[in-house]
Amino acid sequence: MQQNVFDKLVAWTRANTLLLDAFSALLLTLVCAGTATATGAGAVLVSLLMCVPLALRRVLPEVSGALVAAGGLLQPVLAGEPQTANLAVLVSLYSLAAYAAPWASRGGLLLGLFGAVVAPARYVWPYSGLASALALVLFIAVLVVATWLLGSLRRASRQNERALLERARLLENERENESRLAATAERQRIAREMHDVVAHSLSVIIAQADGGRYAAAANPAAAAEVLGTISATGRQALADMRNLLGVLRQGPGDERAPQPDAGQVADLVEQVRASGLDVELEVVGGERPLPPAIGLAAYRIVQESLTNVLKHAGPGARARVEVRWDPDALRLGVDDDGRGAAAMVAPSPGGQGLVGMAERARLHGGAVTSGPRPGGGFRVRATLPYASPS
Numbered sequence: 152m153q154q155n156v157f158d159k160l161v162a163w164t165r166a167n168t169l170l171l172d173a174f175s176a177l178l179l180t181l182v183c184a185g186t187a188t189a190t191g192a193g194a195v196l197v198s199l200l201m202c203v204p205l206a207l208r209r210v211l212p213e214v215s216g217a218l219v220a221a222g223g224l225l226q227p228v229l230a231g232e233p234q235t236a237n238l239a240v241l242v243s244l245y246s247l248a249a250y251a252a253p254w255a256s257r258g259g260l261l262l263g264l265f266g267a268v269v270a271p272a273r274y275v276w277p278y279s280g281l282a283s284a285l286a287l288v289l290f291i292a293v294l295v296v297a298t299w300l301l302g303s304l305r306r307a308s309r310q311n312e313r314a315l316l317e318r319a320r321l322l323e324n325e326r327e328n329e330s331r332l333a334a335t336a337e338r339q340r341i342a343r344e345m346h347d348v349v350a351h352s353l354s355v356i357i358a359q360a361d362g363g364r365y366a367a368a369a370n371p372a373a374a375a376e377v378l379g380t381i382s383a384t385g386r387q388a389l390a391d392m393r394n395l396l397g398v399l400r401q402g403p404g405d406e407r408a409p410q411p412d413a414g415q416v417a418d419l420v421e422q423v424r425a426s427g428l429d430v431e432l433e434v435v436g437g438e439r440p441l442p443p444a445i446g447l448a449a450y451r452i453v454q455e456s457l458t459n460v461l462k463h464a465g466p467g468a469r470a471r472v473e474v475r476w477d478p479d480a481l482r483l484g485v486d487d488d489g490r491g492a493a494a495m496v497a498p499s500p501g502g503q504g505l506v507g508m509a510e511r512a513r514l515h516g517g518a519v520t521s522g523p524r525p526g527g528g529f530r531v532r533a534t535l536p537y538a539s540p541s
């Protein structure tokens with residue numbers, strides 16, 4: 152609470168620099184000009200020149216300093232003796248050191264030292280001798296230097312403060328950017344998962360239903376099998392969706408629901424085969440434990456490739472899935488002998504699958520290439536290094 156009042160006071164004084172300076176300059180002017188009346192009009196003029204500009208000491212420090220300096224230089228001519236207003240010189244020097252441009256600050260110091268020599272020479276030497284004059288020179292010079300150093304300290308702390316504020320602002324910006332990026336990446340991840348799960352399951356279900364329509368007439372037993380595949384696929388898709396929604400609901404950092412991995416590619420091929428596509432699976436090399444994210448990427452890449460075969464390769468196409476556990480990376484290949492380039496004549500707008508695959512692989516330091524095969528059909532090749540880049 153007290154801190155609060157103090158903070159408010161500080162904020163108020165910051166916001167009202169000119170008002171405060173003008174008020175203190177007015178008080179000083181009244182006192183100094185008042186005492187100067189005893190000496191004469193010249194002394195009053197000098198006092199006004201030295202005190203009134205202090206109102207601008209922080210707002211326009213160079214102007215204020217120049218006016219005060221003019222007063223000091225005119226003083227030997229206009230006023231016969233030192234004035235109370237000479238104290239204003241120290242205030243002005245402090246303000247120059249703290250708030251003015253470096254050249255003005257240094258100029259102020261030089262003029263102050265000049266005054267430290269001239270004033271005793273003019274006012275003390277002729278009356279009290281050289282020794283007293285020299286002592287006074289020393290005294291004023293120390294006062295001038297100390298004041299200037301104080302002002303410079305103030306400048307340094309102000310610069311420090313400004314640098315800290317700037318740094319805080321930059322950090323805040325950076326944090327904002329980072330969280331925006333993270334949110335975008337998360338959205339893309341979810342979009343990919345949604346696309347892969349939904350498109351794959353629906354393609355399988357549609358293929359099954361289409362086949363089942365004809366099969367049912369001739370062979371009711373086959374129809375029952377087809378319906379079994381449809382319900383199994385639907386159930387699997389539902390489970391996948393639940394996982395995904397679970398991840399969404401939990402938010403980042405929470406325990407994630409188990410996701411499919413590379414070891415389940417065989418189940419996937421089995422599932423696609425059940426939907427009527429002729430798929431062959433070849434696994435080369437021994438399976439290895441993979442980080443879950445890479446395993447999921449491998450699974451989704453094969454899933455999307457097979458979905459594309461179902462969707463685009465045309466009837467009667469055959470597919471071949473190859474999973475190679477090479478020493479450095481997991482290599483995946485999905486080839487088909489379907490329509491290939493012919494299917495791509497009118498590419499469907501907004502296809503997410505191939506793009507998503509490439510994104511998934513890139514995320515783990517790998518790559519995906521895809522395209523029609525020279526002899527007809529379509530080919531997808533993916534490389535997923537075991538050690539994902541950090």
Ligand SMILES: Nc1ncnc2c1ncn2[C@@H]1O[C@H](COP(=O)(O)OP(=O)(O)O)[C@@H](O)[C@H]1O
Nearest residue numbers: 459460463464491494495499502503504505529
């Ligand atoms: N196995 C394939 N055979 C023929 N064309 C394919 C095959 N896979 C992908 N394509 C072509 O690549 C395009 C992009 O595929 P994709 O990004 O998965 O989008 P979508 O499957 O939603 O159309 C497809 O529209 C199709 O023209």
Ligand SMILES: [Mg+2]
Nearest residue numbers: 458459504505
């Ligand atoms: Mg697709």
